[in-house]
Amino acid sequence: MKSLSYLNKYFFKYKWRLLLGTIFIVISNYFGVQMPLYVKSTIDDLMKSTTITSIEDALYLSLKIGGIYMLLSLISGFFLFLMRQTIIVMSRLIEFDLKNEIYSHYQKLDFTFYKKNATGDLMNRISEDVSQVRMYLGPGIMYSINLVALSILIITQMIKISPYLTVFVLIPLPIMSFLIYKVSSKMNLMSKNVQVEQSMLSTLAQETFAGIRVVKAYSREKEAHEKFNATAQEYKSKSMKMVIFNAFFMPTIVFLIGLSTLLTIYIGGKLTYNHSISIGGIVAFIFFVNKLTWPFASIGWVTSINQRAAASQTRINEFLMTEPAIKNASSEVFDFEGKxxxxxxxxxxxxxxxxxxxxxxxxxxxxxxxxxxxxxxxxxxxxxxxxxxxxxxxxxxxxxxxxxxxxxxxxxxxxxxxxxxxxxxxxxxxxxxxxxxxxxxxxxxxxxxxxxxxxxxxxxxxxxxxxxxxxxxxxxxxxxxxxxxxxxxxxxxxxxxxxxxxxxxxxxxxxxxxxxxxxxxxxxxxxxxxxxxxxxxxxxxxxxxxxxxxxxxxxxxxxxxxxxxxxxxxxxxxxxxxxxxxxxxxxxx
Ligand SMILES: Nc1ncnc2c1ncn2[C@@H]1O[C@H](COP(=O)(O)OP(=O)(O)OP(=O)(O)O)[C@@H](O)[C@H]1O
Ligand SMILES: [Mg+2]
Missing domain, CATH: 3.40.50.300 (P-loop containing nucleotide triphosphate hydrolases)
Incomplete structure (x- = not known):
């Protein structure tokens, strides 16, 4: 993780965007939290009063709820859009800067460096590795801030409604984060293996096409194809494994969300006996739990993104820290005379x-x-x-x-x-x-x-x-x-x-x-x-x-x-x- 601190200078460069992004996240979540609260108060009012006497009243009320709900969603969504516009754009800007930094450093390095390191490796660090790092700079940072902001806003509201129920519904969330972290790490490992195969495949193809004249002249097309086929097979089987693993991922999360909802209804239902929570309160809780699930799920995902980014940044740093063996020693004007x-x-x-x-x-x-x-x-x-x-x-x-x-x-x-x-x-x-x-x-x-x-x-x-x-x-x-x-x-x-x-x-x-x-x-x-x-x-x-x-x-x-x-x-x-x-x-x- 230490390697990522290299990027702090870029956060500093784009500090205003980052700050603005954070503000947008807070605003978006604030409106997001108002929706369940509004639903809660409406339901509670309904349960108590007898305001609805005709079908028109009922229609009017549903339209009103629907309208306000939509309005709040729109506002929340609008700020969500602004947040992506600032933070994801920031990550793209940093990506651009970082690529340029690496490229200009590459050009300073000497002959010996290029002999030692394969071209493919140089290319990978400037493309693949930078992409991994960008995932940390964009989604990684964004989801982390989002999680903190949302948790604070929602959990305070939950505690206000029912501290007892809050404890129960929050218990599954960390477990889920942990599970997802484990799954993501495993998936990363698999995708790394797939990537290795992928780069072997492209190196092989590139070499064959670069030397196609020799391949054809010696009529070695069949052998070249067999070699390619073997590598492609390996790539396929590793990808397949990953696909199967991936397929379990989403259903598991959905199942866990369902479990939390069930828990809310069950325990909340019991609590209504002694009137320590209203029906509206339970409905609001269901909304809240659903809202919290994704950010908590993202902890696991973000952690593994960050780990991957750290590994990539370590590789990038390794090249960035390589001092050129041959450096320009002087900035004085040199006019070659001829000796x-x-x-x-x-x-x-x-x-x-x-x-x-x-x-x-x-x-x-x-x-x-x-x-x-x-x-x-x-x-x-x-x-x-x-x-x-x-x-x-x-x-x-x-x-x-x-x-x-x-x-x-x-x-x-x-x-x-x-x-x-x-x-x-x-x-x-x-x-x-x-x-x-x-x-x-x-x-x-x-x-x-x-x-x-x-x-x-x-x-x-x-x-x-x-x-x-x-x-x-x-x-x-x-x-x-x-x-x-x-x-x-x-x-x-x-x-x-x-x-x-x-x-x-x-x-x-x-x-x-x-x-x-x-x-x-x-x-x-x-x-x-x-x-x-x-x-x-x-x-x-x-x-x-x-x-x-x-x-x-x-x-x-x-x-x-x-x-x-x-x-x-x-x-x-x-x-x-x-x-x-x-x-x-x-x-x-
Ligand atoms: N990058 C390198 N790394 C290791 N050894 C090298 C490298 N470049 C050249 N050599 C070795 O140094 C020796 C001299 O090579 P050099 O290229 O200077 O020869 P040359 O006289 O230019 O030959 P030619 O006439 O074939 O071009 C050779 O034995 C060669 O194998
Ligand atoms: Mg020569």
């Missing part, structure tokens, strides 16, 4: 224990281009991740313009960097918007978009589509080839006119000829900024000012294309092999 220095940098991935980089050192000055080449898994991408401070070095130092990367304004540094990641990601949006995404200026002109597309040598491809730059990509749009995606991703990096340009194997899916064209376009770009090109292919990096060859996280050779060839080492070996492959390819074409 990068790796000083004996090593990096070990915590989760796998793999030392991806081992004692890496190099310096890159303004306007220079570094080419990084090495086998797969040698640590090339890790260098870029460290440079962008997606990760922090395990040992050694990484200097940007002579300052530790940990001390500069990270947002601004990243804002001046253009990265083309190895695994291209394009949004389900238009091509134009995907390219514009790179720019810090939301209203960047179409000319700039076109210019970057031309530089990335993807312009001709784009205008060949019927919708050109407005072509939708992704799920409901067109599919691009690997090479087209890479080039759009390059255009995205170029449009921001970055001071630092990082290309991670971003020409792997284009042929050598296109690569040559793009590199020629980029030459001008490289002159103006500091750049790093990572590649498997020597053709992509041979023109760089500096080259490093890495193997298993260490630099094994470094120099320029010419000096490396002169070394006659690994680089030369790679070069001759790649040249030979290319010649073979050319001959076979």
């Amino acid at each position: 990068i220095e790796f000083k004996n940098v090593s990096y070990t991935y915590e989760n796998s224990g793999i030392t991806a980089l081992n004692n890496i050192s190099f310096t890159l000055n303004k306007g220079e281009t570094l080419g990084v080449i090495g086998r797969t898994g040698s640590g090339k991408t890790t260098i870029l991740n460290l440079l962008m401070r997606q990760l922090d070095v395990t040992s050694g130092e990484l200097l940007i313009d002579g300052h530790s990367v940990k001390s500069i304004n990270l947002d601004q540094f990243r804002g001046q960097t253009g990265i083309v990641p190895q695994d291209v990601f394009l949004f389900s949006d238009t091509i134009a918007n995907n390219i514009k995404f790179g720019s810090n200026d939301a209203s960047i002109s179409m000319e700039r978009v076109i210019e970057s597309a031309k530089k990335a040598h993807v312009y001709d491809n784009i205008i060949a589509f019927p919708d050109q730059f407005e072509t939708l990509l992704g799920e409901r749009g067109v599919n691009l080839s690997g090479g087209q995606k890479q080039r759009i991703s390059i255009a995205r990096a170029l449009i921001r006119d970055p001071k630092l340009l990082l290309l991670d194997d971003c020409l792997s899916a284009v042929d050598t000829e296109t690569e040559e064209i793009i590199l020629n376009h980029l030459k001008e770009e490289f002159k103006q900024r500091t750049s790093i090109i990572v590649s498997h292919r020597i053709s992509s990096i041979r023109h760089a000012n500096k080259l490093i060859v890495i193997d298993q996280g260490s630099i094994i050779e470094s120099g320029t294309h010419e000096s490396l060839l002169a070394l006659n080492g690994v680089y030369t070996e790679m070069y001759t092999k790649q040249l030979a492959d290319e010649n073979d390819l050319n001959q076979s074409l």
